[in-house]
Amino acid sequence: MYYKLSTEANAISGNTAGDNGWKYVETSDPNSPYSFTIDYTLLTSTPTAGNTIEYFVVAEDMAATVNVGANSVIYNAGYCPTSVALTSGAFPVSGVKTYSINPLPATTISASPTSVCLNNNVTLSTLFSNPGTATVGTGTLSSTTTSPFYGSATLARRVQFLYTAAELSAQGMVAGDISAVSFNVTTAGSLSIPGFTVKMGHTAATALTTAWSPDASNIVRPSGTYNAVTGPNQITFTTPFTWNGTSNVVIEICHDVVGLTPILSVNYHAGPSASAAYAANALGCATTTATTTTTRPTITFTGYKGIPGLTYNWDDGTNSVGTTNPLTIPVPFSGGPSQTYNVTATDATGCTFTNSVTVTQNTTAPSIGTTSLSPTIACAIDSITVTVPVTGGCPPYTYVYTLTPTGYGTPYTLTVTNNKFQPLYAGTVSVVVTDNASQTASATVGTFTMQDPPTVTGDTRCGAGVVNLTASSASPAINWYASATGGTTLFTGTAYSPTIASTTTYYVASADGGVTGTLGLPNRVGATTNSGYSDIGLMFDAFNSFTINSVAIYPVATTPSGNVTATIQLKNSAGTVLQSTIVSVPTSVSPGVKTTIPLNFVVPAAGTNYRLVFASASGGGISGFIRESSTGYTYPYTLAGVGSITSAYTSGASALYYYYFYDWQVSTACESSRVPVTGTVTPSPSLSATASQTICNNEVYPISAIATPGDFDRLSGHQTRDCMRMPLRRFRIPEVTSKRFM
Known part of the structure; x- marks a missing residue:
């Protein structure tokens, strides 16, 4: 194959870079089809984007008299080749083929994360793109409303335009530098504009406001004079704006008072709601208030566009690891502490583009931050919360906790569920954290004491x-x-x-210790009553065991007639009655009198959906109890460390009402485990004896008694001396059936 730059001489003098003219290479293929690898270093200068390469192919056969063929080349007049080795007489030639040198695409490649744990996943992604333009909007109508070029003797200009990432992507734009924007001026004439400034920025907003977007913060064209003309007006940026490919963008253009009257119209289209904002006054760039509109100029961005039809192949230097982009794969690090991945992208014409990225193995052990136990003085009913923040290393992590009891016992493995454990002994908690790469870190979490039993x-x-x-x-x-x-x-x-x-x-x-406090509405808000007293009240969650010391109610009667007798119950989430009390309180006319009811109900443990309800109420002319309906209350009512009133209860949870029970006075106590103590009752001894008898002086009379062992102060009979009745002395009856006394 013969080839040269189109600018080189149409002649042949040698096959080196110092020879101005045609160069040649031979095929390395033994059979058809034949391919050629062009050596661009033989050209007099390195080809650059936009250069044209001319070429033709010459072949000869193996006949005794060689036949020479060529690929559409026309030799110099009168020249007849006798071999593929053309002489200078063959030139100049014509009818040759050509191809152009296209610019290499811009390319980015990334690995996330760049430091990867052994066998953890990394996501590889690449982007190949070429410079190009993208126009948003096809409007051909003209308007001065949001024109960036506003010539007036007294007015300056400030405008902002919002373009969504979807609009840019739909025109083929990809992440990369935006170096210019262009608007089409439809008004005849020109305008020299002072103080012309352009800013851009990414924004999460989908609409502009009258307060101007602060996101247009990157100055891409500093203040200076701009000469607007009829037709396309390209504003080239001094500093390109790098679009991330995923965010919306906002553009701001402002300028000073022009001092002339013509206002240049531009083509516009109807953009999304509030996609443009404008102001025309003497302040220009300093104006603070905008008017929003859908009248947005048609704009052309100069940036980068993706290359369609690319296929990808990723390799680790030895083997292919995937063909998608992006690609997520585990990293084995079989070759050492780092791994390089290469990507080859092939376009529709067969051109290939390559790039590579290196990831390193994360060998940093996990790090434990500030640990804590809460509470540090534990009660028998408590659960202790463990806080062990871990960073670094290779997630996920496993945790092994150990409790070393204070003063006695041996360390043992502590069961921690959802960062909580139930204490049995006071002591010190420690932890060993192991990451996914078997790297460990350890720390003392904290020490806690317990309420000792009596x-x-x-x-x-x-x-x-x-x-x-x-x-x-x-x-x-x-x-x-x-x-x-x-x-x-x-x-x-x-x-x-x-x-x-x-x-x-x-x-x-x-x-x-312990906590005292209040829950719920402190006082009534409205004056409406309800006469439902069967399993109606409030629903609450308990964070720990606590005591409802008292609540307040408002008993109402149209015609008060004494006391209402009511049953109040504490129930668990299943509706089982845990405690119940009957109260008798006076009624009064609406809105009733706040009446405090001592309850001393013990909520036994942490849990959800407990209920405090009326079970019945009658007497005293009761017509209802005050409750709130729709307004005047906001759930939940929460006391930290104790509980939270979450809703009303009437055949289920309801946020539509607040029933009956106001001003909850609650308390918790830090208690030890309970120790049994027994009061023992032994049976009283029993005694049976003969009936009372009278005996005279110096007579002997037998008394028979049957008794259980025990102490007696006196018998139920009497001894009489000198015919007089005398009480018997105290004595103990042993385990015998009879005794004789004198």
Whole structure:
């Protein structure tokens, strides 16, 4: 094949870069079809975009008398080739073929992330594009409304135009530098415009406002004079604007007072709502208020356009790893701590473009940030929240927690679910974090203490009566209960002396700290009542166990006649009654009198959809209780660490009302686990004896008695001396069936 730059001499003198004229290369293929690799270094200058290469092909056969053929070339007059090695007499030639040198496309390539954990995924993406233009809008109508070229003796100009990413992409534009924009002026004449400034920026907005968009912040053409003319007016940027390919763009053009009267019209089209904003006054670039419109100029962007029909092949230097763009693959790092990926893009004409990117292996161990436990003083009912922030390394992470009890016991693995655990012993929590690459980090999370249970002493008595039970603790309060969990407090103090008829076990807990506060609406807002009293009230969530000490209600009667008797119940989410109380309070005319009801209902544990409801109400001429309807309240009502009133309850959750219960007074106590203490009752001894007898001085009379063991203060019989009745002395009857007394 013979070839040369179209600007080189149509002659042959040698086959080196120093020879001005045709050069040649031979095929390396032994059989047809034949291909040629052109050596551009043999040309007198390196081809650049836009250069034309001329070429033709000459071939000869293997006959004894060689036959020479050519590919559409016409030799110099009278020349007849005898081999493929043409001599200078063959030139100049004509009828040759040509091809053009196209510019290499702009290319970008990226890997995300650039530092990858072993066998984790990386996403590879590339973009090949050529310089090009894209016009948004096809309008041929003319308008001065939003014209960037506003000539007036007294007025200056400020305009903004918003173009969406979808509009730019629809015209084939891709990410890259935008170096100019162009508007078509339809008014005859020219205009020299002072202070002409152009700005651009990315924006998330889909419409402009009268306040001007602050996103047009990149000055692409500094203030200066611009001479507008009839026809296309290309505004070349001093600093290109790099479009990211995905965001909307906003363009701002402003200029000073021109001092002339002609206003140049431009072609426009109807853009989306508020896609243009304009102002014409003496302030120009400094004006603060705009008018929005859909009258948006037709614009041509000079930027980059994608190359259609590209196919892709990615390789790791040895093997193909994928053919999509973008491509997500795991990185094995089999060849070391870094991996280079190459991409070859092929267009519809067979031209290929390449690029490469390198990713490195992330070998940085995970890092643990500031850890914490909350609370650090734990109660028996608490769950403790663990905070262990981790960054770096190779997610996902696994966590192994260890609790080292304070003062006793051996460390053990702690079960943490949803960042919470239930404490059994006070101690120190530590954690080991392991990432997906088996890299570890460890830290002490924190130390917590627990409310210690009290030391208790029981009591035993003979028969029904008072037992004296005691408990001691370093805590400021000791609470007594009838059950191991739940229930209301029977007594608070170190000594409890209940009256019992049989052996009874009580449960005692140390108490300290806690929270007191209010929930719900503090007072009524409206004056409307409701007369539904069967399972109607409020629904709430509990963050921990807490006590509803009291609530307020407003009992209303058209004609008050004494007290209303009402049943108030605490229920769980299944509707099971947990606690119930009957109250009797006076009624009054609307809007009623705020009446505080002591409840002391214990919400037993954290949970959702508890209910506080009326179960019944009658008497006192009751016509209803105040409740709010539609307005005057906003759910939820929340007290941190305690609970949250989430809705009304009337056959289910309802946000349409606020029923009955105002000004909740609530409290929590930090309690230890409950310790049993028993008051023991032993049976009273029994005694049977003969009937009373009278004996005289010095006589002996037998008394028979059958008794259970026990202490007696006196017998039910009497001894009489000198014929007088005398009480018997105290004695103990052992396990015998009879005794003789003197």
